[in-house]
Structure formats: structure tokens, C-alpha cells
Amino acid sequence: MTTATPTLVATPGWRRHGSRAASLLLAAGAAALAIHFVSQNALRFVHWDAAHYGRYWGMRGWIALHVLGGLVALASGPLQLWSGFRGRTAAAHRVRGRVYGLAVLVGSIGGVCIAATSPAFPGLGPPLIMLAAAWLGTTGLAWAAILRGRVALHRELMVRSYVITFAFVFFRVIVELPVLTQMAPPDRYATIGWLCWTLPLLVTELFLQGRRIAAGPVAEGARA
Secondary structure, three states: OOOOOOOOOOOOHHHHHHHHHHHHHHHHHHHHHHHHHHHHHHHHHHOOOHHHHHHHHHHHHHHHHHHHHHHHHHHHHHHHHHHHHHOOOHHHHHHHHHHHHHHHHHHHHHHHHHHHHOOOOHHHHHHHHHHHHHHHHHHHHHHHHHHOOOHHHHHHHHHHHHHHHOHHHHHHHHOOOHHHHOOOHHHHHHHHHHHHHHHHHHHHHHHHHHHHHHHHHHHHHHHO
């Protein structure tokens, strides 16, 4: 009787290297955008005076809270995602996860209070409140998933959470697009307020679900 030898299918080296190179290129581009955003927009709020805050001086406390939470989440997110995917330093990963979650909570509270009280852009209030809800929702579900041992689901939810964190950067990327600058200010900022997080989240969802479909039924069953 002949015993069949199982065939091991290895991922081609060029595919692994290509995927890693694409990931590094994407990460480098995102980091460059984030650094530009922080240097050109967020750091001015470090100066505690009316000249730097401008029309936001009356709500400077909420602005400071929002900026602080957003910057901590923006800075800690990549390292948290990388260490989670690599499966290293579990204890440090948990600590950074708590820091990230607290930053999201702080940033969301500040954002909601700004959206609810700012007279500057009335059209921006609803999308910012929903952004905060999505930010808290994805982060909270990621936390609940890891408590139940759903590691793969936790990772996907954390990717969604960080994509929403990056909405603050994407806002500044699209704010000067010609198609948007032609709109009247209330409609312009309302449109940007929705697009800055719903569009990246849609692209992320298509990517995550497309990867799941491409993995096939065997891999899907293994994840379940």
C-alpha cells in the first residue's frame, strides 16, 4: 500500500517580498502625510495663545483634548498594529493597546464637544459626531474581540479603527481639492467631514473582505 505524501504549497518568494515592499511603501507614504499634518496643523495648538488658536480660542480646552488624543492615537497606532501582526512583545502590546484606547476616548470626547459647540462650521458637526461614534465603536469592538480570544477579528477591527484615526490627516489632504474648493463653505466642510473617514473606511472594508474571499473557504474555516 502506497502512502500519499502531503504536498506543501509555499507562498512564492517574489509574492511575499512584493507584498512586504508594497506594505512598507504604503506605510512610508502614510507616515509622510502624518508628519506633514502634525507639523503644519496640529503643532500650532501647542502654543497656548489666541494668536495660534484663532477662532477656536473660546473652545481651547476641547481643542487641546481632541488634539492630544488624536496625536497619541496617530503615533501609537502603527507600532500597535505592527507588533500585533508580528505577534511579538505581548505584554507591551497590551499596554500600548490601553494607551491607544484611552487616546481614542479622549480624542472622541474633545471632537464631539467641538462639533456640538463650534459656530465656525455648522455643517461639520454631524459628520464629526458620527466619526467619533465610528472611532469609539471600532476600537471598543476590537477590545471586546480580543477579550473573547478572537485575534483575527481584533486585528481587522484595529485596522478599521486606525483608518478612522487617520481621517484627521486625510481631511487636510482633500480639503484643497479643486472640486471641493468650488463649493460654498458650509457644504464644502460638510462634504469633507463625511468623506475624510467614510471613503477610507469603504476602501479598507473592500480590501479586508476581498482578502477574505481570495483566501478561500479552507482558510476561512480555519479562522472560524
